[in-house]
Amino acid sequence: MAKSWSPDSWRGFPIKQQPQWPDEAELDRALKQIHSYPPLVFAGEARSLQAGLGQVAAGNAFLLQAGDCAESFEEFSADNIREKLRVILQMAIVLTYSMGVPVMKVGRLAGQFAKPRSADFEKIGDEEIPSFRGHIVNAAGATAAARVPSPERLVQAYHQSSATLNLVRAFTKGGFAALDRVHAWNQEFVASSPAGERYEQLANEIDRALRFMRATGMDTESNSNLSTVDIFTSHEALLLSYEEALTRKDSTTGGWYDCSAHMLWIGERTRELDGAHVEFLRGVGNPIGCKVGPTASADEVLELCEAINPARIPGRLTLISRMGAGKVEDGLRPLLRAVRDAGHPVVWACDPMHGNTFTSAGGRKTRDFESIISEIEGFVRAHRAENTWPGGIHVELTGDDVTECVGGGDELRDADLDTRYETVCDPRLNGRQSIELAFRTADLIRNGDA
Numbered sequence: 001m002a003k004s005w006s007p008d009s010w011r012g013f014p015i016k017q018q019p020q021w022p023d024e025a026e027l028d029r030a031l032k033q034i035h036s037y038p039p040l041v042f043a044g045e046a047r048s049l050q051a052g053l054g055q056v057a058a059g060n061a062f063l064l065q066a067g068d069c070a071e072s073f074e075e076f077s078a079d080n081i082r083e084k085l086r087v088i089l090q091m092a093i094v095l096t097y098s099m100g101v102p103v104m105k106v107g108r109l110a111g112q113f114a115k116p117r118s119a120d121f122e123k124i125g126d127e128e129i130p131s132f133r134g135h136i137v138n139a140a141g142a143t144a145a146a147r148v149p150s151p152e153r154l155v156q157a158y159h160q161s162s163a164t165l166n167l168v169r170a171f172t173k174g175g176f177a178a179l180d181r182v183h184a185w186n187q188e189f190v191a192s193s194p195a196g197e198r199y200e201q202l203a204n205e206i207d208r209a210l211r212f213m214r215a216t217g218m219d220t221e222s223n224s225n226l227s228t229v230d231i232f233t234s235h236e237a238l239l240l241s242y243e244e245a246l247t248r249k250d251s252t253t254g255g256w257y258d259c260s261a262h263m264l265w266i267g268e269r270t271r272e273l274d275g276a277h278v279e280f281l282r283g284v285g286n287p288i289g290c291k292v293g294p295t296a297s298a299d300e301v302l303e304l305c306e307a308i309n310p311a312r313i314p315g316r317l318t319l320i321s322r323m324g325a326g327k328v329e330d331g332l333r334p335l336l337r338a339v340r341d342a343g344h345p346v347v348w349a350c351d352p353m354h355g356n357t358f359t360s361a362g363g364r365k366t367r368d369f370e371s372i373i374s375e376i377e378g379f380v381r382a383h384r385a386e387n388t389w390p391g392g393i394h395v396e397l398t399g400d401d402v403t404e405c406v407g408g409g410d411e412l413r414d415a416d417l418d419t420r421y422e423t424v425c426d427p428r429l430n431g432r433q434s435i436e437l438a439f440r441t442a443d444l445i446r447n448g449d450a
C-alpha cells in the first residue's frame with residue numbers, strides 16, 4: 001500500500017461495486033457541485049464520537065448503531081425520521097439501564113443510500129436489467145430505464161442527508177428525546193401487547209430509578225443531560241467519488257475528514273486490503289467501521305487493524321461481525337483472540353442481520369427474529385469465552401409497523417410479509433421487534449444467560 005495518502009489516492013487502486021455512470025461529464029458536474037457545498041458534519045463532532053467509541057473499546061460504554069438498510073428518496077418525511085429516532089432512543093434507554101454504561105447512539109441515516117449487491121444484474125422475466133444500487137444511484141423500478149444511474153441523484157442524496165440531519169439535531173436537542181418521554185413510550189409498549197408484557201419487570205425497574213432521581217431533587221425534565229441526546233450519523237462509504245467530494249481539511253487539526261457523516265464503514269464486499277475502499281478510509285480522521293463476515297481470517301483482520309489504525313487510537317476502528325447465527329461463536333473466537341493478543345483497541349459490534357437473510361416461501365427476502373437474537377447470543381458467548389467486551393449491536397430497523405422480518409412477539413409469519421413490505425433493499429425489524437430486541441439483548445447481557 002502506498003504510504004502517501006490524498007482524498008483521491010484511492011483512484012489508483014482496484015475498486016468494486018461502483019455504478020457504470022453513462023455520462024462522465026454529467027458525473028463530474030454533480031461531484032463538483034457537491035464539492036462546493038458545505039460539509040454535513042464537523043470534524044470536532046467526529047472526534048467526540050471517536051472518544052465515545054474509545055470508551056466502548058475499553059468496555060465502559062456500548063454502541064447502538066441502527067437505521068435503514070437503504071434510505072429512500074420516496075419515504076422521506078418528518079414522520080419517518082421521527083419514528084426511526086423514537087425507536088433508537090427507546091432501545092438506548094433499555095440498554096443503558098441494563099448495562100449501566102453510556103450507550104453511543106449512531107444512526108444508519110442521513111446518507112445511508114448506496115448499496116453493494118451480490119449480483120450486477122437482476123432477471124425480470126426474460127430480460128436481464130442492472131441491479132438497483134440505492135436511490136443515490138438509480139431507481140428501484142423493475143425496468144432497464146429505471147436502473148440507469150443518474151448523477152443528479154448524488155446531489156439529491158446530499159440535500160436529503162442535510163435535511164435529515166437538520167431534523168435529527170432539532171429532535172434530539174429540542175425536547176423530543178427527554179428521558180421521561182422516551183420511558184413513557186417504553187411503558188406504552190409494555191402495556192399494550194402480550195409481546196411487551198414479558199418486559200414489565202425491567203420497565204418497572206427503570207420507572208423506579210426515575211422516581212428515585214426525582215425524589216432526590218433532580219429535575220428530570222429540564223436537566224439537559226436527561227432532556228437532550230447525541231445521535232451521530234453513519235453510512236457505508238461505498239461511492240468513493242461522492243465521499244471524496246465531501247472530504248475536507250479540518251482547520252483546527254489540519255487532518256482530512258470525510259464530512260458526509262460522523263462515522264463511515266467499509267462493507268463486507270469491499271474490504272480488500274489492497275482495494276480502493278481501505279485506501280480511502282485509512283486516510284480520513286473519522287471513526288471507521290469494517291464489516292467482518294464468515295470468510296475473514298485472523299491475519300486479514302489484523303492487517304485491516306494495522307492499515308486503518310496503525311497508531312492504535314481507541315475507538316478509531318469498529319469491527320462489525322456479521323457471521324450468521326450458526327457460525328458466529330466458532331467463527332468469531334479466533335478473531336477476538338488475535339485482535340486482543342495484538343493489543344488493538346477496537347470496538348467489536350454485532351450485525352445480526354446480514355448473515356441471516358433468506359428467501360421466504362412467497363419469494364420475499366426476510367430474516368427470522370429468533371436467528372437475529374441467536375446471533376447476538378453467540379456473539380456475547382464468544383466474548384465471554386475470550387474475556388473481551390461485546391461492545392455493541394448494528395441493526396437494520398424502521399419505526400414503522402412494517403412486515404419484513406418474521407417472528408418476534410407478534411409472531412409474524414411468511415404469509416404476513418406481503419401486508420406491509422416496504423424496504424427498498426434488506427428486510428428491517430419493525431418498531432415493536434426493535435424494542436423487543438433491545439429488551440432481549442439487555443436480558444442476556446444482565447443475566448449472563450447467553
Ligand SMILES: O=C[C@H](O)[C@H](O)COP(=O)(O)O
Nearest residue numbers: 069115116117118119425426
Ligand atoms: O444491505 C446489504 C446488501 O446491499 C444486500 O444485503 C445485498 O443484497 P443482495 O444479495 O440482494 O444483492
Ligand SMILES: C=C(OP(=O)(O)O)C(=O)O
Nearest residue numbers: 069267268269291322354
Ligand atoms: C451491505 C451491508 O452489509 P454487509 O456489507 O455486511 O453485507 C449493510 O450493512 O447494509
Ligand SMILES: [Mn+2]
Nearest residue numbers: 069396425426
Ligand atoms: Mn443491508
